[in-house]
Amino acid sequence: MRTPSAAAAAPHADVAEGAAPRVMTVKQAINETLREEMGRDPTIIILGCDVGIRGNPFGVTKGLYEEFGAGRVLDTPISEAAIIGTSLGAAATGLRPIAEILFSDWITIGMDQLVNQVAKIRYMFGGAINVPLVIRAPVGAGGGQAAQHSQSFESWFSHVPGLQVVMPATPRDVKGLLRTAIRSDDPVLFFEHKRGYEIKGEVPDGEYTIPFGKAEIARAGSDVTVVTVSVMRHKAMTVAAELSADGIECEVIDPRTIYPFDYAAVLASVAKTHRLVVVHEANRRSGIGGEIVSQVVERAFDQLAAPPVIVAGLDVPMPYNRSLEALVIPDEARIRDAVLAVTARRT
């Protein structure tokens, strides 16, 4: 079923070999990766609402319509189920679609296509079909977008066998992981945080990829393991820097992919620190935090010197009001309190 990619071997012209790493935003990293990969492989298409002439509301796909044309950057009607299902059909017959759902909250509209078709079709059909399909969608709250534009559903999707779930937080990771996603023969949910688009960082040159299932130790430390999801990494890093001055050394681990998940890295860290804090923005109840804690407890119970703590979104729909919104989203103070709580207990 797969079309061999004619241009697979042709490196993109923009790749400056041996140059110094460049600083760019997450948004630019996505845009550049899309451009490079589309230049390399003519079977890649992008589709979604307003991805074309408008270049996506956040500017993420800017310039791609002009460069690759209306046949490869497709503005769709507002039909999220069809966006996902059509991408699946295209993936099954020779394209590598990158679908965009403008706010990840609305994946719910195409949920049946995603969960009952995209995730299962290879398995149900005995492995007969490749599904090289990426769904990009911004997650997260902030900015008063209220209950229907603020959610993070990584826990749901990690509950569904057959889906890969990626949640990068830095421009470098975004680039390497998006490239891996696009080249994967299996479906990927690629969750960008809408408050993370402007985050800057160094990006290596060249056509690098980052494998799924490999965490990054964002900061080494000996006292407590802090596992972060998406932009919570940056808040945790701030807290870690502050607490270091007080003599508490956090090991901040960014798993980068929620499925597959790098338990080896977390367990190695916990073996050293004996303490665990998990930080995510999604709701606390049945969030990915519970899953991570239960896995660590099951595998490293005896190494834990204190009960793991989860710092997460409060279990209400996101309120519009600015100060109520701020109560719901985990902030540095809550992360700090959690770290202090788990480290307070000395065995």
Added chain:
Amino acid sequence: MRTPSAAAAAPHADVAEGAAPRVMTVKQAINETLREEMGRDPTIIILGCDVGIRGNPFGVTKGLYEEFGAGRVLDTPISEAAIIGTSLGAAATGLRPIAEILFSDWITIGMDQLVNQVAKIRYMFGGAINVPLVIRAPVGAGGGQAAQHSQSFESWFSHVPGLQVVMPATPRDVKGLLRTAIRSDDPVLFFEHKRGYEIKGEVPDGEYTIPFGKAEIARAGSDVTVVTVSVMRHKAMTVAAELSADGIECEVIDPRTIYPFDYAAVLASVAKTHRLVVVHEANRRSGIGGEIVSQVVERAFDQLAAPPVIVAGLDVPMPYNRSLEALVIPDEARIRDAVLAVTARRT
């Protein structure tokens, strides 16, 4: 917005006061409760595919169309999003709809309506709207119905603030909890297990209700707390009876509602047994087991003598083949192994 129910006070004629408890199946218990409540309150309607003339494919709604007519038992076109959304609109304007989705897997089709409207509308609108809406849907696997007819998604829905999630396992609980669900002014997902419809049990007479958030101790025991979801209760009870002969006493706890969840009951039990096994049929990864374990660990870390163990569905789409299917669904042997593993460890 609420219609005062004219018939609210009129007890259903079938209720025989003071009579001995009757034995019936889960299916009969549902059917009888629907009938009694519809007789009591003319604002209750039932809608879904094949609920009317056919009486639902499992026979759950049998006789209701004949008794209450086409205006209150509505066969819908195959339009799951509209079934859920229309029920919401009806609930907001004066009815108490009981919607049926024939297999809970397909709630995905109406997922946006459920998650972004039903669950949030009261909160988003500042409390201005009551949403007395029940969605009944069978969950679970067994019988070779394969990947799209076998799933259990209680973890997803408990992740969504604003929804109540009920998963009863006995005729008595089904009856009392369904009545509570129908009378609730907030949305309820009422998950029946499709392999549980023929399970028999005693049902008290009269118009009793069972409150949400109150677990039942299905069996008292001192050595290990076994928390079960839906029909896993029955498997756990079998194992508990067997192990009792070997001197291991399981305390089997059926939370009955997943949200609200009775942590008080579980914590009280763990304080006694110091050991925890959670059993559910849904996939292991990001299932409700992780949530329960993380809560217990957070609140009762020092009381645990062994790492809690989760017995759950394996993380694959449900395969069709009978023996592969049996591998995926937790069975007595796996529950037994888990109990033996956590009790093997003596502190």
Added chain:
Amino acid sequence: MAHRVTLSESCQAVEAFERDTLEPLQAPAGMTAEDQRDIYRRMRLIREFDTAVKGLWKRDFIYGLAHSYVAAEAIAVGACAALERTDYITSTHRGHGHTIAKGGDPRRMMAELMGRVDGYCGGKGGSMHIAAVDMGMLGATGIVGSAMPIAVGAGLTAKTLDRPFVTVCFHGDGATNQGVWHESVNLAAVWNLPVIFLCENNQWAISLPYDQAAKNPTVSDRAQGYGIPGVTVDGFNPFAVYRAVKEAAERARSGGGPTLIEARFYRYVGHFVADDERYRDTDCNILWERFDPIGRMATYLAESGLATPEWVADADAAAKAAVDDAIEFAKASPEPSAETLWDGLFSPEFMREQGISL
């Protein structure tokens, strides 16, 4: 596939609109002069309100997103003038106009947009979830098309309980390509429910022109497939909308089932408060601005001797004053306290039982 609209395509569209859809203003038989002036007042109030919102958003008094009802005023006002107080409406992401037209209080609206306790949703909803349930306005929604079945549900209540109310389901042209649009129209049709599907066809869904989102760009042509009446009317004309809704409501109340009304007009302003409209040649907007429903209505009132220029100036000033008053009210209203965070998550009874609070 999508292409950038050319100036000549735009001109053709304007010509087609003038030829096929534009209808001179003419009050329905029996509508009083005062009712006609009231239509002007309400349209003007919406215009003032949303003009103020844009400025307030830019100065960060309003958080989040806000979509303006400017250019669409004739639709909500014309439609709601044809309704009873007890009728319902459902809304879109562009809900300020619907709320005002259905009788919502600008003070509570503005307070909601500023996230204050006196807002319609106590500050929990904001622009995209503004509601005035007490007036039968069942709330705005940020998800395109998602209110469609809610309107059908209200229709089901009317039918089941044998109540005389109808429900108008406002939705955009973009919403017509959502699956739930189809399911809702079909369900209302086959069950003969008293629902009026009112498509505000402004010819754009953000950057996508409707004729690039649907091969047949006449929304009302879809009605026949569902076995219901469908009609396209001048969406810049409150009387045209009024007449269509009035007729549909009468049919609905007498058991004739739903109607699909397409109110065709043009969004000659940005999609939302901060839209740079880089997806189109904004020169085209000018071609459409001359159909401005408020300007047309003022001219009509003057020409038909229903209002003097002074009356119009007074009405405009009154609208402005009402909005200024709403702004003052909103600014004076307190921010919600942290204790209110959980309020409204469930019914008060359940919250008490479960002991839910911060």
Added chain:
Amino acid sequence: MAHRVTLSESCQAVEAFERDTLEPLQAPAGMTAEDQRDIYRRMRLIREFDTAVKGLWKRDFIYGLAHSYVAAEAIAVGACAALERTDYITSTHRGHGHTIAKGGDPRRMMAELMGRVDGYCGGKGGSMHIAAVDMGMLGATGIVGSAMPIAVGAGLTAKTLDRPFVTVCFHGDGATNQGVWHESVNLAAVWNLPVIFLCENNQWAISLPYDQAAKNPTVSDRAQGYGIPGVTVDGFNPFAVYRAVKEAAERARSGGGPTLIEARFYRYVGHFVADDERYRDTDCNILWERFDPIGRMATYLAESGLATPEWVADADAAAKAAVDDAIEFAKASPEPSAETLWDGLFSPEFMREQGISL
């Protein structure tokens, strides 16, 4: 709202069908005698296959659910006869007929239904997920309407990569009320994709008659709303279906976009292997059975001198033998071992990398 169909309504429906839809069998110009006989053979093979399936299910050789293609044979066979080997089809919960018509191997099909390793899906799919991807049959689905956008995606591939294939999207009348049906038809229309939407209107969705599921019971009437051609044909007639699909395929291949074909017929058997049909008066079935496509085709072949009664008897015997052989093959095929449980969850490369296994 839903009511039980009366016998007189049934008679009227039959009369309307005879008047408006029934078309005498007549081969398309240029179709060879052998091709016509082949249509018979294939229809008969489907009939034998699904007749056997029912018996096997009752004797528990087949697990889960199975839906029979009996009565619909003319549709899949007529349609696939008009296609090339490289064209695609998508299917429904009733996929055996589609698979056979597209050239699927009855042995591998039966093995799949018995959950064996030699089945098309290695025993993972069963009846509701039967696929023959190598023949362009993109798989059955147990969720009504859910394959619609998959067909559109195949069409998008054809257009994007400039390939000449078309995709036929089989779906039931019940599926036409799913939201994704609408989104799919609209998207294919506006993008002019080479997709043929073929509605198998058997007038029932389990217990709900189509005219109680849609106010306008003519599916093809919806086409106009999407700006595409729509046609209703005799679904008991393989040539009628062939002609409609051939024409639609030619249009699609030459860039003319999608077509909506309604093949109208009647499900005069149970919905699935164990249906007691308690929702209808089964006397009505008899009214429709006389249109049995296989009987009609046998008569046609005889009357037009294309086959002798002996040829027909031989063809029937050959179909039966092929199914018997498939059953033997399936029974001899091993059950999948526990080690295969994880196979196919992801691409082999990923599985290796992540070390996924039992």
